[in-house]
Amino acid sequence: MSSTFIGMPSFPAAARQAVQDAQLRHNLRKATHTIRGKRGEVVGELDDWAELRDAGRAIKDRTLRHLDRYLEQLEEQATGAGATVHWAADAEEANAIVTRLVRATGEREVVKVKSMATQEIGLNEALAQAGITAYETDLAELIVQLSDDFPSHILVPAIHRNRAEIREIFARRMAEWGVPAPDGLGDDPRELAEAARVHLREKFLTAKVAVSGANFAVAETGSLVVLESEGNGRMCLTLPETLISVVGIEKLVPTWADLEVFMQLLPRSSTGERMNPYSSVWTGATPGDGPQDVHLVLLDNGRTDTLADRVGRQALRCIRCSACLNICPVYERSGGHSYGSVYPGPIGAVLTPQLRGVQGSMEASLPYASSLCGACYEVCPVAIDIPEILVHLRERVASGPGHAAERAAMAAAETVLGDHRLLHMAQRAASAARGAVPRRLPGPGAGWTDTRDIPDIPPRPFRDWWREHEKERARGGGSGDAGGRTEHEGGDR
Numbered sequence: 381m382s383s384t385f386i387g388m389p390s391f392p393a394a395a396r397q398a399v400q401d402a403q404l405r406h407n408l409r410k411a412t413h414t415i416r417g418k419r420g421e422v423v424g425e426l427d428d429w430a431e432l433r434d435a436g437r438a439i440k441d442r443t444l445r446h447l448d449r450y451l452e453q454l455e456e457q458a459t460g461a462g463a464t465v466h467w468a469a470d471a472e473e474a475n476a477i478v479t480r481l482v483r484a485t486g487e488r489e490v491v492k493v494k495s496m497a498t499q500e501i502g503l504n505e506a507l508a509q510a511g512i513t514a515y516e517t518d519l520a521e522l523i524v525q526l527s528d529d530f531p532s533h534i535l536v537p538a539i540h541r542n543r544a545e546i547r548e549i550f551a552r553r554m555a556e557w558g559v560p561a562p563d564g565l566g567d568d569p570r571e572l573a574e575a576a577r578v579h580l581r582e583k584f585l586t587a588k589v590a591v592s593g594a595n596f597a598v599a600e601t602g603s604l605v606v607l608e609s610e611g612n613g614r615m616c617l618t619l620p621e622t623l624i625s626v627v628g629i630e631k632l633v634p635t636w637a638d639l640e641v642f643m644q645l646l647p648r649s650s651t652g653e654r655m656n657p658y659s660s661v662w663t664g665a666t667p668g669d670g671p672q673d674v675h676l677v678l679l680d681n682g683r684t685d686t687l688a689d690r691v692g693r694q695a696l697r698c699i700r701c702s703a704c705l706n707i708c709p710v711y712e713r714s715g716g717h718s719y720g721s722v723y724p725g726p727i728g729a730v731l732t733p734q735l736r737g738v739q740g741s742m743e744a745s746l747p748y749a750s751s752l753c754g755a756c757y758e759v760c761p762v763a764i765d766i767p768e769i770l771v772h773l774r775e776r777v778a779s780g781p782g783h784a785a786e787r788a789a790m791a792a793a794e795t796v797l798g799d800h801r802l803l804h805m806a807q808r809a810a811s812a813a814r815g816a817v818p819r820r821l822p823g824p825g826a827g828w829t830d831t832r833d834i835p836d837i838p839p840r841p842f843r844d845w846w847r848e849h850e851k852e853r854a855r856g857g858g859s860g861d862a863g864g865r866t867e868h869e870g871g872d873r
Contacts, residue, residue, distance in 0.1 A: 385530060388720030390745035392831075395714035404540055404715050411539045412706040418652025419703060419759070425654075426644075436645050437763040439638045440697035444687060450599040450632045451678065457602025461664025463674040468626075470681050471501035477677050478503060478591065478624055479510045485622050485673075487512075487588045493606060493613040494518035495593030496700055497626045497679055499531065499722040500735070503591065514591065515557070515583050517612040519576050526553040532716025532724060534702040535650050540715055543567040550575050558582050580612060590616040590671070594627045595699070596642060597676075600635045603663040604676070607646060607656040614660050623662075623671035628679050630687075630696040642699060645761040649701035682735035691772040695731045697762040702727075704756035704766060710749055719746060726756035730769040738777050747773035785824040807841035814839065 388394065398404060423429050443450055455465045468474035482490055490507070492498065492514050504514045504525075516525045523538040524531050527549045531537030538546070547567040554561040559579045565571060592613065594604040604625055606613045617623060633639050647653045665674045687693050705711050705725030716724030720742045721732040729746040738744045747770050750756075756766045778786050796802045810817075814837040821829045838845075 385720045385722065388717075388742055390741045391714075391718055391720070391749040392745060394718035394720065395710075395749070398715045398718050399713050401715075403542070405713060407540055407542050408712050408715055411536065412712055415535075415652055416706045419649060419706070420652075422648045422652055422654055426648075432641060432644055433761055433763055435641045436699075436761055437697060439633060439641060440762055441694075443632050443634055443638075444630070444693060444696055447629065447632065447687065450634055451629060453599040453634075454597055454602055454632060455678075457600065458664055458676055459602070461602050462666075463602065463664040463676050466675060466677045468677050468679050468681070474501050474626060474677055474679050474681070475503055475506035478626065479507060479512065481622070481624050481675055482507065482512050482589055483510065485589050487622075489513050489515065489583075489587060490589040490591050490624075491515050491517050491583050491587040491616050491620065492521075493590065493592035493616045494521050494537075494608070495591070495626060496534065496722055497593045497628050498591060500628075501626070501679065501681060503626065515580075515587070517580050517583065517616055518608070519573070519610055519612070522576060522580070523549060526550070526557060530717050531722060533705060534700050534723065534725070534727075535705075536702075540717070543569065543572065546572055554579050580615075584612075584615040584619055587616075587620050589622045589624070590620040592616060592623065592625045594625055594631055595646070596633050596639055597627055597631050598634075598636055598639055599632055601663055603661050605639065606658075606660045607643075608658045608660075609651060609653075609656065611658050614658050617660050617662060618670045620671055622673040622675075624675045624677065626677045626679055628681075629683050630698075646699050646701055649699075649703040649759070649761040682737075686731075686734040689734065689772075692730065692734050692769050694764050695727065695734060695766075695769060697764050698727050698731065699762060701761055703759040703761065704764075707755045707759050708750075709753065709755075710751060714749075719749065721746075726750060726766045726770075727764070730764075730766055730773060733773050733777075738773065738780065744777045744780075747771075747777055789824075804841060804843055807843070810837050811840050 426432065458465055466477045468477055488511060490512060492504075494516070498504070504516075507514050516522050518537075520536050520538040521531070523529075523541060523546055527541075529538070533539040541549075544567050547565055550561040550572065551565050554575070557579070559582050561575045561579070565575055592604075592606060595607045596605040597603070598605065604627065606617065608614075633642065643655070643659070647656045662670065662674070665672050683696060686696055702725070704727050705716070708726050711725040719725065719728045719732070721728050723731045729749045733743045733746050736743050738747075750767070750770050752767045752770060754767050757764065760766065777783065778790070796806050817834065817837060819829070819834060820826060821834075
């Protein structure tokens with residue numbers, strides 16, 4: 381069973397180890413580039429993609445502004461349709477609610493639909509402590525669970541594994557969890573999928589309780605929506621007698637008309653498909669059809685605090701498409717485990733520190749796990765300005781204990797950059813001492829130079845060069861560096 385990320389090292393330490401794994405980098409590059417290419421093709425088919433993106437952003441922002449009202453509407457509609465609604469302030473409370481509900485059924489096993497919310501709260505581990513076994517039914521989540529691994533991608537949790545590794549995991553571990561892998565199992569994708577199908581079918585047909593999340597919750601009818609590619613979710617949502625859905629409060633959309641926008645944005649951004657192969661919708665309990673005991677656990681777990689942050693709240697627009705992961709050069713090289721959270725990549729770097737706070741070393745390191753290239757913002761289907769949030773969170777981290785030197789450096793930089801005379805004096809001083817500048821700075825500065833090259837310092841500031849250039853030209857001599865390259869054109873930099 382996969383473990384929680386609690387206790388993982390900070391991003392620099394984890395990433396340093398990950399980038400030395402050539403197989404990991406190969407697996408990630410191949411997978412992310414394939415998904416990225418498919419996304420580009422289907423997005424390019426829509427002339428109104430920019431308008432759809434703006435609509436998605438506007439709907440999410442409007443929903444977040446009136447979240448209290450829409451949550452009450454969702455509760456009223458879901459309750460009226462036969463569901464029982466529970467409110468969970470944090471992970472501990474959510475886990476306690478789900479555990480109590482499962483115990484009330486008398487069952488000791490549950491099947492699960494892929495759910496980021498349940499991973500976020502460590503539900504599998506909480507259920508295990510209560511003597512309840514949770515079986516993941518999503519293929520990638522199954523691989524992660526059987527290998528006692530951590531998920532490393534929002535959409536494809538086992539993206540860091542190749543076919544040979546998956547074959548070995550199935551052959552070695554499936555028998556411990558139920559139907560074993562067939563003898564002579566190869567690494568052909570069809571063979572692996574068939575082995576998983578047979579293994580999971582037993583779980584689907586015997587489980588009495590299912591646990592799910594939801595991609596969206598529609599307030600006007602109290603309906604929940606799960607979008608998937610394999611059909612395992614539909615099996616979990618229809619066959620068991622009891623269904624427990626753990627849903628983050630930011631997953632709301634007010635109306636079905638609003639949902640239509642995201643039904644176009646999400647599949648294209650996540651899997652590069654025009655529509656999801658399976659779209660399941662359920663509203664409370666229907667007599668004689670599907671689960672008869674339906675529970676909805678609405679999860680806060682730091683979301684209200686995030687909503688209160690004027691800049692950071694835009695992270696709550698996220699629809700978990702993972703497009704930002706697939707385009708990010710940092711994620712492509714370091715992998716998802718380096719982020720120490722179920723939310724890896726650029727969105728994880730801004731979401732995790734807000735949900736957990738930045739007091740821990742791992743959380744405090746995440747806002748710096750980015751080159752700020754802005755590619756994540758360009759592909760985000762709901763226009764989350766991730767670089768803006770990263771800088772905002774860096775400011776929050778730097779304002780805390782242990783960053784006195786950084787604050788002093790920034791204050792000095794503000795003073796110098798705000799006065800052109802001081803800036804000129806500093807540039808002259810730097811040029812005069814250019815030969816003595818070390819390639820690696822000591823003390824707190826080492827954190828910068830250990831991962832970057834210090835730019836070469838020109839022998840004289842540009843202002844001085846320009847002044848001499850203009851004087852020379854006034855004397856009729858043309859450019860001070862006429863006939864050849866200048867110091868500022870690269871030759872002496």
